[in-house]
Amino acid sequence: MAESRIIAITTSLIFDIYMNYSIVITTFDKRFESDLVPLIKSIKEFRPSMEIILTVNGPARDDFDQNYRAKLFEFLAQYDCVYPMVFPKFQSLAKLWNRGILAATNNSVLVLNDDLKIQTADGKSFFDELETLLSDAPETFTINGSFSHFIVSKRELLEVGFFDERLLGLGEEDGDFYWRYHEKYHREIPTFELGMIDNIHSDVTDGGYIKGIRTASKFNREFMKKQKYKDILFGGYKGMFDKRVKKMMEDKEQYPYESFYLENKHLL
Template identity: 60%
Template sequence: MPEQLAPYSVVITTFDKRFEPFLVPLLAQIKEQRPHIEVIVVINGPARGVFDEAYRANILSYLARFPKVFPTMFPSFQSLAKLWNRGALTASHDHALILNDDLELKSENGTCFFDHLEAAMATHPGTFKINGSFSHFTLDKRELIEVGFFDERLLGLGEEDGDFYWRFYKKFKKEIASVDMGLIDNVQSDLADDGYTKGIRTASKFNREFIQNEKYKTTLIGGYRGMFDKKVNQALEDEKQYPYELFYLENKNKL
């Protein structure tokens, strides 16, 4: 890691169906490339039924093989917004690389994905997408606090990235940057929990309807499109989530 680069954590969100085919190889790749990096694994529970005890035992056993890997586990299904928020809150550092679990991180000719990432972070110190996607992005925790955490009223999966993108622009009058880099492959698996109603692919019908019918309204005057289909204005205001996190960041060294 370049000396001038601030330390950062890795946050991975995952669930039972993606353990063997995706999480197992992804974590091995991360720890091969950066053995001592802090990794927060946020493990979602099922939307229907009970948490699989065999999966619980297997994932905890697997994570324990590696140093500095810390699980956060939910017994029942939680929103992706909550998983991202809790991952960022749990991370020890002010910057985090947020990853879906269906990714492959590669190495070739003596260079690995993290070499590319850290070069990008040295010139883009704030939040940015990788290759235009929120399947993999870096998050500046202080920017997250200023914009407002990912909206946990989005109870399923989907739209949390577009909502944050819209609010980021509203706050800073600029779009979240995107940095192109190689040695990362997004599989975009359609493996999903069976217990919630789907809209587009794995995204929740609930989330899309909440965004389109309640939180935002299309407009012909002003507004901003961002990642949405049309220009919109915000109709439903945000509650302040995790209001004491900034106090914690600014005072934790006084303990």
């Protein structure tokens, strides 16, 4: 009897922890069957009530594939608490991250790429390790040193500033946020090593934008190196960049009324 009660209490505590964060996944048509379907299935197998905000990017040059749209909605309809946000035309990864995090109902958000595999070992999954960590972790951190999977809090995102949507393509969002996070708090974003999550590093991309390094946009790289930041020999901060840099462009407030919403929504 006592053992059953302990199990029930432990299960309840774990449930409370994982219900206190949301998941945001970014995806697009070419990774549907190969990556998104198995990822959603595995998340819902381990955490069936988990809130998932799915930001679906459109193509850069082509029309949105209506067959893909139908298949996507049919697949998602099998699961509770999955909320798609579809963009008919290509948008920046920064915008997809921002909009997904804004839509999430929890302060703590796990942001995932779609090309990940959730694994199990000895009856436990990646989520068991993550939720143990969340009970005593900073508000924002990367997992295994990568922004392919990271936790961010809305509170800190509002204080640091949202991911820069002037980065119109893919790439450099993480390095820019990392730099500004250090500028704001005078500390680096920590990282924690967690098992049972495999980063596939898919090379499958939308073919409609000009590439720089691997899948990243040439536009984003040039904007960061030639406009927003400047290499310097002394002072500044390196962060995730190749060299120490100084920020040359002002970051204007994005989504300026989000703080007002969060502070006053209980009055509705």
